[in-house]
Amino acid sequence: MFVDEVHIHVAAGHGGRGAMSFRREKFVPRGGPDGGDGGSGGSVYVTASPNLNTLLNFRYQKEFAAGRGGHGEGSKRTGRKGADIELEVPVGTVLYEQQGDDLVQIADLTAAGERVLLAKGGIGGRGNAQFATSTNRAPRRAEPGLPGEEKDLRLHLKLLADVGLVGFPNAGKSTVISRISAARPKIADYPFTTLSPNLGVVSLSGDRTFVVADVPGLIEGAHAGQGLGHRFLSHLERTKVLAHIVDVSSASGRDAVEDFDIITRELALFPGRDASGERLADKPVIVVGNKIDALDDPERLTRLEAHVRERGIPLFAVSAATGEGMAPLLEAIWRTLAARREGTTTEEPRHGTAVHGTAPADR
Ligand SMILES: Nc1nc2c(ncn2[C@@H]2O[C@H](COP(=O)(O)OP(=O)(O)OP(=O)(O)O)[C@@H](O)[C@H]2O)c(=O)[nH]1
Ligand SMILES: [Mg+2]
Incomplete structure (x- = not known):
């Protein structure tokens, strides 16, 4: 337990x-x-x-x-x-x-x-x-x-991880962590499979490693206690990068753009801050469009891509099931982590600031 x-x-x-x-x-x-x-x-x-x-x-x-x-x-x-x-x-x-x-x-x-x-x-x-x-x-x-x-x-x-995986239940967070690390959390096609956070160590070439945390899924109203609520988000307070996993297949029965917006809103409503005063919503985000092996309607991915691009957030399309697209995603995560460690602005755009030079009005 x-x-x-x-x-x-x-x-x-x-x-x-x-x-x-x-x-x-x-x-x-x-x-x-x-x-x-x-x-x-x-x-x-x-x-x-x-x-x-x-x-x-x-x-x-x-x-x-x-x-x-x-x-x-x-x-x-x-x-x-x-x-x-x-x-x-x-x-x-x-x-x-x-x-x-x-x-x-x-x-x-x-x-x-x-x-x-x-x-x-x-x-x-x-x-x-x-x-x-x-x-x-x-x-x-x-x-x-x-x-x-x-x-x-x-x-x-408060677990210490470099990267936090967030997303709706069933988006494939646990599948992602089991694909990229030795962590073996339970994976199943029903929501709230993961009931407590899991940590996994990712090893890239040249002795590069980072720690990823898979936390239980969030749903709309999590800040008000819906689903498992915000309880586990405190484990992400000390992460440096969030990987937001979005199911782009139609199996989710939901809309990828809407899913992205709902989770982004829930993150913004989380009050916790890390030692430097940074909130979850201030952390760099990388969007992971997952389940492209089951992408029956490519429109779903292109709409999400356009939506996040407008906000200056990078998107990587992957299949956690087959491993497709994982290597470039991990390299991008690494570059963002490395940039944060050096205290420079991230190479990966951070909520648009790096791309447009101005912060979007809603942040
Ligand atoms: N086709 C396909 N199915 C996937 C992929 N990734 C995950 N799944 C399936 O999606 C379902 C949910 O996966 P999980 O990894 O348990 O999802 P989760 O985000 O950890 O879900 P919770 O723990 O409930 O929040 C499982 O049936 C997985 O097999 C993928 O890339 N392609
Ligand atoms: Mg899970």
């Missing part, structure tokens, strides 16, 4: 109490203070693991408490340190802390192995040995340990 949002509670351990104790030795009548300090409480850490792809584990356990520090003892023995807790989450997990009514982002784990302290253990109290002075050689004072930090956290997994 794919789980991409959970609430948990973490509590670091309290520090142990400092000891109050005096030396007792056979031939030393009045021993000095020898109460040791309390041990510090255990802390809670989180690490990004490359081997996980869901927050499922946190469905079952939501409370995490690190060990408390041991109390100090006589003979200046320090209490033992409380055991730490190491949580593991998938790469791409963003952590927020509930502070009153506000959710404050405290970490964004984007690299495997990244480790963050979530709750710090309380320090142990000082034992009475620490309070001895020249005027007070027998202090009867020791401290309690300090409490460990506690936090209410929200974990949100």
Whole structure:
């Protein structure tokens, strides 16, 4: 099961109490203070693991408490340190802390192995040995340990992919990802086959690779919760390019131009932004006219072509089923990604800006 949002509670351990104790030795009548300090409480850490792809584990356990520090003892023995807790989450997990009514982002784990302290253990109290002075050689004072930090956290997994596949259910997104990568999602001729996102790595010649995410299909009204809604679009927030898959065969029973417009509108209504403030609707789009092997009416493709060309968006006609047209599509995706990495304007026109020099009025 794919789980991409959970609430948990973490509590670091309290520090142990400092000891109050005096030396007792056979031939030393009045021993000095020898109460040791309390041990510090255990802390809670989180690490990004490359081997996980869901927050499922946190469905079952939501409370995490690190060990408390041991109390100090006589003979200046320090209490033992409380055991730490190491949580593991998938790469791409963003952590927020509930502070009153506000959710404050405290970490964004984007690299495997990244480790963050979530709750710090309380320090142990000082034992009475620490309070001895020249005027007070027998202090009867020791401290309690300090409490460990506690936090209410929200974990949100946002997959890290370079390219996001969007489109109507049944458009062929999963077929595309299975054709271009080793990902093997379920493919079927009914809508909403894909219920959770899939990632695939695409390898091109010369060690060029990029990661593609296939997310569940969108329908009109997704922003208002229709179908599976917008829920999965947050996984596309961090992509650099969107490949919009449109079924151009008449088997869809719909109109390709209308499909394109509906999904474009839904993307524009998605409020999420990536770290740089970019919205989904700001990302470069490449339109993929899919199922040309079943193109019974070529008009359907030419109308879509003309429609997107007017908006300055490139279109590639492909068949995910036979592989036709896939190589030029992947090269175009690569060039767009490479251009974005270099921070230059994309070679592939970005919503018309590169072609006409002005942004279309509706954006
Ligand atoms: N003829 C033809 N059929 C295709 C092509 N690509 C996909 N299909 C078929 O279209 C149907 C839907 O394909 P999927 O890849 O499951 O579509 P999807 O976009 O992932 O659908 P959801 O997961 O429901 O959103 C399946 O029956 C595929 O076999 C293609 O290029 N040509
Ligand atoms: Mg699918």
